[in-house]
Amino acid sequence: DAKTTQPNSMESNEEEPVHLPCNHSTISGTDYIHWYRQLPSQGPEYVIHGLTSNVNNRMASLAIAEDRKSSTLILHRATLRDAAVYYCILRPYITSGTYKYIFGTGTRLKVLA
Amino acid sequence: KAGVTQTPRYLIKTRGQQVTLSCSPISGHRSVSWYQQTPGQGLQFLFEYFSETQRNKGNFPGRFSGRQFSNSRSEMNVSTLELGDSALYLCASSLAGGHSTDTQYFGPGTRLTVL
Numbered sequence: 001d002a003k004t005t006q007p008n009s010m011e012s013n014e015e016e017p018v019h020l021p022c023n024h025s026t027i028s029g030t031d032y033i034h035w036y037r038q039l040p041s042q043g044p045e046y047v048i049h050g051l052t053s054n055v056n057n058r059m060a061s062l063a064i065a066e067d068r069k070s071s072t073l074i075l076h077r078a079t080l081r082d083a084a085v086y087y088c089i090l091r092p093y094i095t096s097g098t099y100k101y102i103f104g105t106g107t108r109l110k111v112l113a
Numbered sequence: 114k115a116g117v118t119q120t121p122r123y124l125i126k127t128r129g130q131q132v133t134l135s136c137s138p139i140s141g142h143r144s145v146s147w148y149q150q151t152p153g154q155g156l157q158f159l160f161e162y163f164s165e166t167q168r169n170k171g172n173f174p175g176r177f178s179g180r181q182f183s184n185s186r187s188e189m190n191v192s193t194l195e196l197g198d199s200a201l202y203l204c205a206s207s208l209a210g211g212h213s214t215d216t217q218y219f220g221p222g223t224r225l226t227v228l
Contacts, residue, residue: 036217043117043203043219044156087156101146101217103156 004088009108012078020073020107022088027068032091035062035073037084038106044087047073083111115139117206117220125226131192134223138185138206144168145187146217147179150201159202162187163209191225199227 005023012018024033035047048055048062050071055062061074075082085106092102118137126132138145146169147159158171162181179189185206191198201224205217 041221043205043222044217045219046216049216101148101158103148103158105155 003102004090004104006086006088006104006107008105009110011110011112012075013112014080015077018075018078018082018109018111020075020086020088020109021070022072023070024088024090025069027090028092030092033062033064033068033071034089034091034101035060036087036089036103037082038087039081039084044103047086049091078109078111080111080113083109085109117204117218119202119204119220119223121223122221123224123226125228126194127228128194128196130194131190132194132225133188133190134202134204134225136187136189136204136206136220138187138204139218142206142208142218143185144207144209144215145181145185146205146207147187147189148203148205149173150203150222151199156203159189194227196227198225200225 032049032051034049036044037047038044048057048060050062050064063072085108087103087106089101117139120135144163146161148156149159150156159173159177160167160179161169165181176192181187201222203219203222205219207215207217
């Protein structure tokens with residue numbers, strides 16, 4: 001299964017941008033890159049996903065390297081509510097015709113007031 | 114629209130017992146996936162159900178099983194509980210689950226403690 005590698009933890013100051021990196025050197029051509037985050041005492045929640053091009057939504061931006069072996073989740077202005085564990089996930093296609101999420105260890109983001 | 118609900122939220126069992134956890138997906142969602150989350154192993158995929166059929170399975174022993182009903186509600190069962198089964202069990206629903214861009218919506222989880 002394709003695997004992702006993320007730093008265990010990162011810190012950011014409130015109101016500043018945060019760049020969360022993810023390496024996925026074994027990504028295949030049909031793998032989408034998904035990001036989820038898990039706030040304390042909650043289940044994970046969807047943040048953003050992409051395939052090849054950079055993507056933006058109201059929560060964040062996703063920058064994907066040209067060779068697709070890495071990506072970066074960008075929170076434009078971190079707030080205290082963004083403190084969470086961020087997971088970078090590849091959605092591999094499997095022979096049964098369905099997909100499954102393979103979660104890595106994630107990056108624990110701490111936001112400093 | 115109501116989110117994914119899981120019951121019970123907390124559960125304490127003893128070794129050897131069995132347990133059943135319940136998940137109600139978002140209305141209209143037909144795919145339900147189950148995950149186990151522990152501090153040591155992180156989030157691990159258990160299985161996925163779609164239209165009452167198990168469509169995908171993770172690497173867990175046969176003591177872990179599940180089912181899905183015609184209204185898409187799902188249950189998972191763990192028999193002969195072991196101490197290592199103590200974990201947060203998360204349920205996630207999605208519209209169909211079979212597309213690479215399908216978004217999963219997670220419930221708050223059931224915290225199972227095995228004594």
